Amino acid sequence: MDIERHEYDVVVIGAGGAGLRAAIEARQQGKRTAIVCKSLFGKAHTVMAEGGAAAAMGNVNPADNWMVHFRDTMRGGKFLNNWRMAELHAKEAADRVWELEAWGALFDRTKDGKISQRNFGGHEYPRLAHVGDRTGLELIRTLQQRVVALQQEDQELHGDAEAYIKVFAECTITRLLKQGPEPEAPISGAFGYWRETGRLVCFDAPAVVLATGGIGKSYTVTSNSWEYTGDGHALALLAGAKLINMEFIQFHPTGMVWPPSVRGILVTESVRGDRGVLRNSEGKRFMFDYIPEVFKDKYATSEEEADRWYDDQAGNRRPPELLPRDEVARAINSEVKAGRGSPHGGVFLSVVGRLSPAEIVRRLPSMHHQFKELADVDITKEAMEVGPTCHYIMGGVEVDADTGASSVPGLFAAGEVSGGMHGSNRLGGNSLSDLLVFGRRAGAGAAAYLDGLAARPVISAETLQDAEQEAVAPLSRAGGENPYEVHHELQRTMNELVGIIRKAEEMREALEAVGKLKERAAGTGAPGGRIYNPGWHLALDLRNMLLVSECVARAALLREESRGGHTRDDYPAMSAEWRRKLLRCALTPGGEVAIEEAVQPSMRDDLIALFDRAELSKYVTADELADYDALVK
Ligand code: FAD
Numbered sequence: 001m002d003i004e005r006h007e008y009d010v011v012v013i014g015a016g017g018a019g020l021r022a023a024i025e026a027r028q029q030g031k032r033t034a035i036v037c038k039s040l041f042g043k044a045h046t047v048m049a050e051g052g053a054a055a056a057m058g059n060v061n062p063a064d065n066w067m068v069h070f071r072d073t074m075r076g077g078k079f080l081n082n083w084r085m086a087e088l089h090a091k092e093a094a095d096r097v098w099e100l101e102a103w104g105a106l107f108d109r110t111k112d113g114k115i116s117q118r119n120f121g122g123h124e125y126p127r128l129a130h131v132g133d134r135t136g137l138e139l140i141r142t143l144q145q146r147v148v149a150l151q152q153e154d155q156e157l158h159g160d161a162e163a164y165i166k167v168f169a170e171c172t173i174t175r176l177l178k179q180g181p182e183p184e185a186p187i188s189g190a191f192g193y194w195r196e197t198g199r200l201v202c203f204d205a206p207a208v209v210l211a212t213g214g215i216g217k218s219y220t221v222t223s224n225s226w227e228y229t230g231d232g233h234a235l236a237l238l239a240g241a242k243l244i245n246m247e248f249i250q251f252h253p254t255g256m257v258w259p260p261s262v263r264g265i266l267v268t269e270s271v272r273g274d275r276g277v278l279r280n281s282e283g284k285r286f287m288f289d290y291i292p293e294v295f296k297d298k299y300a301t302s303e304e305e306a307d308r309w310y311d312d313q314a315g316n317r318r319p320p321e322l323l324p325r326d327e328v329a330r331a332i333n334s335e336v337k338a339g340r341g342s343p344h345g346g347v348f349l350s351v352v353g354r355l356s357p358a359e360i361v362r363r364l365p366s367m368h369h370q371f372k373e374l375a376d377v378d379i380t381k382e383a384m385e386v387g388p389t390c391h392y393i394m395g396g397v398e399v400d401a402d403t404g405a406s407s408v409p410g411l412f413a414a415g416e417v418s419g420g421m422h423g424s425n426r427l428g429g430n431s432l433s434d435l436l437v438f439g440r441r442a443g444a445g446a447a448a449y450l451d452g453l454a455a456r457p458v459i460s461a462e463t464l465q466d467a468e469q470e471a472v473a474p475l476s477r478a479g480g481e482n483p484y485e486v487h488h489e490l491q492r493t494m495n496e497l498v499g500i501i502r503k504a505e506e507m508r509e510a511l512e513a514v515g516k517l518k519e520r521a522a523g524t525g526a527p528g529g530r531i532y533n534p535g536w537h538l539a540l541d542l543r544n545m546l547l548v549s550e551c552v553a554r555a556a557l558l559r560e561e562s563r564g565g566h567t568r569d570d571y572p573a574m575s576a577e578w579r580r581k582l583l584r585c586a587l588t589p590g591g592e593v594a595i596e597e598a599v600q601p602s603m604r605d606d607l608i609a610l611f612d613r614a615e616l617s618k619y620v621t622a623d624e625l626a627d628y629d630a631l632v633k
Contacts, residue, residue: 016044017435018415019211020143025443049136050268052128054429055093077423084401096436183240187410191467198530219390230548232417246395247555253328255389257346280340287320290331346387404442414442424564474539480525
């Protein structure tokens with residue numbers, strides 16, 4: 001069969017914030033770089049990000065600095081985070097935001113002209129650099145503009161704008177290619193197809209950066225759009241890399257619940273950061289009843305104190321609506337289950353009377369538009385109905401914090417597809433800054449890897465043939481089962497059995513169901529040929545969603561505690577013993593998901609000394625506390 005071939009130094013899979021930042025870095029370091037994305041260029045999840053990018057710039061509250069941001073991030077992740085990643089992120093996020101400004105981003109300003117920063121859950125100080133509630137759009141616009149600027153430079157230097165950086169949009173990667181089958185064999189390229197024509201394409205490249213985002217499309221109710229099918233997670237596993245923290249899924253507390261066609265679409269946390277309050281059907285501001293023990297001293301216990309905090313943060317504690325997302329999502333879930341929900345199975349979120357109508361439209365333009373257009377609700381006059389929605393996966397490819405390198409030589413990962421940075425729960429705003437910090441590092445990591453490479457790994461004819469056969473298989477099963485049926489069943493299974501509150505017997509049921517769905521997926525077919533055939537595309541995506549779902553369910557069943565984005569009905573408490581443990585997923589040579597326990601390395605002394613003993617004692621083991629005591633003595 002006719003396969004289009006391209007040769008690059010670095011192939012970046014994904015054109016969201018992480019992919020673009022990685023590609024810019026690789027190109028700036030002189031590497032010939034391809035950006036491949038399955039959606040249109042500019043249409044990634046990053047563009048949907050609303051609230052902002054968290055960076056301790058101290059523009060609104062000068063008390064903020066990287067150490068406070070580091071502490072907040074570790075606290076939000078319930079101390080399971082890869083502390084080195086959290087450290088690099090907290091230290092470098094501000095530089096990455098300033099860099100964006102230098103490249104042309106127009107952030108909202110404070111009265112004295114600095115980049116404005118807003119409040120968000122779990123962040124001690126106003127920290128999110130933002131552009132209204134359309135921050136992701138500005139981030140992507142700026143990074144794309146930077147790509148174009150580099151292309152203009154290449155036009156002048158080499159007479160070819162695409163000599164060093166080229167975008168392959170609407171092109172889906174289905175397999176990573178390697179020099180051999182062993183996990184330690186180096187990457188030699190990536191294989192995929194053009195969505196429009198169905199033509200197959202092979203990229204020869206010794207370094208690949210995965211930046212494919214998350215997995216939300218394995219759930220029925222999700223804020224994620226069609227391209228979040230866990231492709232990068234599955235591609236990494238199939239190439240021999242490891243995934244960690246897969247049991248931790250963030251259910252954002254506020255998705256739309258009505259009408260059914262828009263269920264799951266995100267209602268930004270900025271609504272709560274900008275004075276929005278949550279109430280149940282009895283009109284009660286219920287979050288005061290859900291402040292967990294570990295956060296008791298940091299959150300207001302009365303409405304008066306909570307409301308005063310917006311104007312005087314030094315003298316008051318934060319409103320409990322701004323607890324980390326896992327806490328708020330569980331609280332909403334409990335209110336609905338107790339029969340105190342809104343008419344369509346959510347709770348009420350309102351800014352009415354808390355900001356003037358003009359201020360609501362100015363600060364939350366997208367939310368105003370979204371509710372008016374989709375639900376016929378005017379948020380300047382009425383409350384929104386909201387409930388939890390599958391939003392973000394904390395788990396992903398296990399990478400080296402400094403370089404983004406996975407355990408497979410030549411394979412790097414950054415952004416939502418990578419794991420570790422956010423521990424068991426991500427703070428809002430920490431993703432956009434994560435993309436910039438670790439996108440840049442992965443691009444640099446790939447460039448450094450190339451510099452140390454003696455020879456380019458090669459793609460054998462057999463490897464290419466296997467990838468080709470796998471990609472076209474659903475087309476030869478035109479009479480096979482409809483892939484949409486299998487997808488719906490998977491989404492229902494994950495939503496109902498491995499959702500926000502988990503039980504052992506339900507997860508076992510889910511695993512059994514996923515096993516059967518895998519068999520059915522192998523028989524799905526796609527009539528209609530190669531030209532723009534979404535059934536074919538979905539049949540291929542199913543392999544990825546099923547693999548990733550299995551990792552989520554297996555890891556969730558093994559972790560017998562509740563922490564962050566993993567809540568067990570049968571093990572409701574957080575366990576100090578489990579904090580040290582990472583569950584690492586890999587594939588056996590037979591292609592089965594296997595999970596091993598790994599121990600999280602101890603935090604460096606200067607970092608652990610940033611916490612006080614009373615706080616640490618809520619999370620760590622007695623041995624770790626003894627080490628801390630010895631350190632600070
Ligand atoms: P993405 O931006 O999703 O990009 C993934 C890219 O990979 C896409 O280009 C896609 O086409 C491509 N791709 C996927 N699979 C393949 C394949 N097989 N072959 C080729 N290409 C592929 N975070 C914050 O910090 N602040 C916020 O305010 C915020 N708001 C959010 C609002 C919404 C509605 C959502 C959904 C998320 C929000 N987040 C926010 C989270 C954040 O936006 C995402 O975590 C982040 O944008 C992920 O970026 P990424 O670069 O990793 O992936």
